[in-house]
Amino acid sequence: MPSSSRTLSRGGPMQPPGSRRILRTQTAVNLGEPIFDSEVVPSSLVDIAPILRVANEIEASNPRVAYLCRFYAFEKAHRLDPTSSGRGVRQFKTALLQRLERENEPTLAGRAQKSDAREIQTFYQLYYKKYIQALQNASDQLDRAQLTKAYQTANVLFEVLKAVTQQHSVEVDHEILETADKVKEKTKIYLPFNILPLDPDSGNQAVMKFPEIQAAAVALRNTRGLPWPKSYEHKTDNVSNQREHLILLLANVNIRRNPKDDQQSKLDDNALHEVMKKLFKNYKKWCKYLHRKSSLWLPTIQQEVQQRKLLYMGLYLLIWGEAANLRFMPECICYIYHHMAFEMYGMLVGNVGAFTGEYVKPAYGGEKEAFLKKVVTPIYLTIAKEAERSKREKGNHSEWRNYDDLNEYFWY
Structure with a gap:
């Protein structure tokens, strides 16, 4: 697809928030001692x-x-x-x-x-x-x-x-x-940022004056009618990265669809639909293959449709951003997203549990790093166990299970 000269892109793959550097030491020429690099600690x-x-x-x-x-x-x-x-x-x-x-x-x-x-x-x-x-x-x-x-x-x-x-x-x-x-x-x-400073004082920054950036940013700031958790706390890191990622995706498509429009006051619905279609292409195929209904349920009120689409896309990017090595298993990501999107729908419409009478909550809980600990880590440990077994034991290749084999499990 041809790109506009104003198309913005991220500067490379994002580093997973959970990744840490370990200690390295460098030998100083004069003192022969470790140099303490603030970015390189245990x-x-x-x-x-x-x-x-x-x-x-x-x-x-x-x-x-x-x-x-x-x-x-x-x-x-x-x-x-x-x-x-x-x-x-x-x-x-x-x-x-x-x-x-x-x-x-x-x-x-x-x-x-x-x-x-x-x-x-x-x-x-x-x-x-x-x-x-x-x-x-x-x-x-x-x-x-x-x-x-x-x-x-x-x-x-x-x-x-x-x-x-x-x-x-x-x-x-x-x-x-x-x-x-x-x-x-x-x-x-004033938090660190990659391309877009998205804080309230960023309006005078040159990059934030592009109409397509402003339109996407305004759309994502629409939180009208959303049910906020009681213990809500503003989070950074991966959330900020993926917010910026989504704004850039929308802005890039928006400017390609409307290259001569320098007065875009709101996000183009067609641009939003195009980004969503590309983002969920594999998920839709996965649902069709398994004969499952998609969890992408849109409201009947037209004014709420754009907000719901942005929430679905944001959820997918957050799952992808925290998935670490599970990104090599796209159908596994589809499986995780399918259930979490359904849970998010229940939270948005205010469904209550049939037995508990409480509002729907994520199955993995809401404590700190719960998604990484209770969803990503158990699956990854299974993969690591299989990889280690394949190194120790000798046998037919058909008896080993790798990423592709485990990913195939999520086709069924």
Whole structure:
């Protein structure tokens, strides 16, 4: 299909949210010691990566505050894995402790304030006034990316600041507390993004001014009449990735269908239908082969049809985004989607269980990472078990089961 010059695409396959990097060490030319890369930590200590990133970032500006960040990261690492049982944790802790012991006295000698608590409070105020405030009025994407990073850095600095001041029994200045509240709110808004900044303050970004982008984004923001869970909490990561993914799919088709229309105020229904048809092509074939009715049930009220179609597509992309290696089993994905789409329909129309009298809920529950733990992982473990058995045992190829064989199960 020919593409418009304004067609947007994602920069490559998305990394599954559950994937983690493990510890790598590089040998420094002069010191012959591990370099602490904030993005390369043991999987069980992944929560300290942002702290180490901030330490590396501010090292040149204030070595003592960088030291305090690494010290806090070490303490947090010990709380996360006190027995050092995780892969690479013991080596990582040992190397970090050695660095802290070596850098304590030199950084202490260069400290400007009388105490570590005052040092980090002074630096926090300076960082906000001299760096964040200077970026707040920036309008282009480059400055926006810098501002996003700056807010995240300030958020981490305040986390370390609280720990240091508590340890030294020093009160935090009222001005700093007010600044921290501002930073916390902005951190919720200014999140990392791939192509589209979708937060409320993104309207002045050039990419968000394309009519086809605006039309798709407005359509996805329509939550009118949807039943919200009592414990609803805004989530990021894969949800944000797939929201952006769907907007780009819709915008690309929209602009190809209407290349001369620069005043698109709403999403073209034909473009929406085209994207949905392509996305569910395999699912429709799967239903037909199994003589099952599709779970894509649309409402009779025309105004709600577009919203329902977007919900069905969003659900499919979220399942695909969290499916990890199950993406190699397309019919398995169809099976999972078929049942979850039916459950979503029950939630939308407010159906109640015949025996419980409660509203329909997902079969796998709603706790954190429940889909990964209760749906994806059990299927993947079965695949892994079969793969391991095929390595150990010798026999006819017909006795082994691989992805294709297990995927064929979902044809029946």
